[in-house]
Amino acid sequence: MPEPGGRPVLHREGALVDQQRTWSTAGYRPDTQFSVWQQIIADAFVPAEVARPDAGEGFAADCGACPVGDLHLLGLSSQRQTVERSPAHVAARRADQYFLNMPVAGRGRAEQGGRSVTGGPGDLVLVDGDLPFRLDFAGPFEQLCLVIPRPLLDPLLADPAAGTGVAIRGDTGPGALVGALLRSLAEHVDTLDARQVRGVTDHLLGLVAMAVVEASEPAVRGRAALLQRALDEAERSLGDPDLDATELARRLHISPSYLTKIFATTGTPFARWLWGRRLDRAWAELSPERGDDRTITEVAHACGFVDSAHFARAFRTRFGTTPSQWRTMGQ
Incomplete structure (x- = not known):
């Protein structure tokens, strides 16, 4: 596994600071940086096929992870790429968790369960780690990802499958509240004590469930x-x-x-x-x-x-x- 890097993942407002774990491709030979990034994705998230459409040497990318109670908040800064988790990946290692992705800079597309959604800064999408998915980033991007254990979210949703791979708007309603809280956590989580963290995560899970339900309402009848x-x-x-x-x-x-x-x-x-x-x-x-x-x-x-x-x-x-x-x- 790559050694932790020493610098923050995101370098603009909302940056993760004082993370418990960071990884970076910096310091590796340019011809090995992309393979290092592939391993970082497997270690920090789940095993998946990470590909770059343009071959070449050098691949600047960073990832940082910070525990937030029973959740984990990750920040990424990376280049153009696709991330695909196949049925074989799922069968080899189950995740038992969801990934709530929110771009901070750049745009990304998520595909899961026959649905496809493209989002920009502030928008959110919930991805089920135990189902095949594909993430496509057409250019450089920065992103926050909240990792949610399945047992914490499933009891709040009547139909969890209806809420994955759907667009959650980040400029209105509960989606805007979730986005604001994620950005605030990324900046201030290191200033919270354990009791405050527990209160924040309880509140955050309720907001995430509300945002997912609102976004999936057309499919839930x-x-x-x-x-x-x-x-x-x-x-x-x-x-x-x-x-x-x-x-x-x-x-x-x-x-x-x-x-x-x-x-x-x-x-x-x-x-x-x-x-x-x-x-x-x-x-x-x-x-x-x-x-x-x-x-x-x-x-x-x-x-x-x-x-x-x-x-x-x-x-x-x-x-x-x-x-x-x-x-x-x-x-």
Whole structure:
């Protein structure tokens, strides 16, 4: 694997600073720089075929990665190229993550699932690392990429596949908010403590889900659209101890039996989905990195659990450790 470089990836407003890991083709012989870049892409992202349309010596490119809680923010500055992840690449190594790409300079095209979208600075596109895709950059470019683990985003989307390879406008609506937050994170993430980072990532995931849903609405119809409304309402109300299938159905103006039917398409009954989301929220709130000063009982209540003993048993069943053990881990 190439050795880390020593300079920031992006050199204009929104640049990543003080990254935990940087790579660069600088310092390598010109005739080896492109092969070094190919290896950087495999190491920093996923294995893929990286090609350049114009053969020649020399290939100036940089990449930097910075952890943001459970997410990773990467910055790239590179040259004209294509990046193609084939079915063979996917079969060889699954990613279990999404890439939210936003050009900072230059333009790029993304193709996935039969859809093709071209975007310029500020626009966004979500790419599924576990499906074949192609990225095409017709000239020099700079880009931010947010790497999102699949288990963090999928529960927020009724139809995740409908949200990949679609254009998310960066000049209006939730897409503009996501873009502004990514640029701000790239510049200031090194000034945030662990608790602040956790709060930012929770907020960011909700905005990303909102932007993806808005961009994919034309493709999400009927039961899928209703399921998305149910997921959104339930996610907003995780802390409401009265939330159950009957109450959610009432808010959506449908029958409980119909709510059960639309959740059946996910393979997870609503009660189990709600149980899992509340526990996942509690896991995040009690993270040793978060430094939350609330008691475990207060966190349990904030996540919709009324009985602290029941919460502790459910937590241990799901995660294999008690809330107090998890909270003090590493201390």
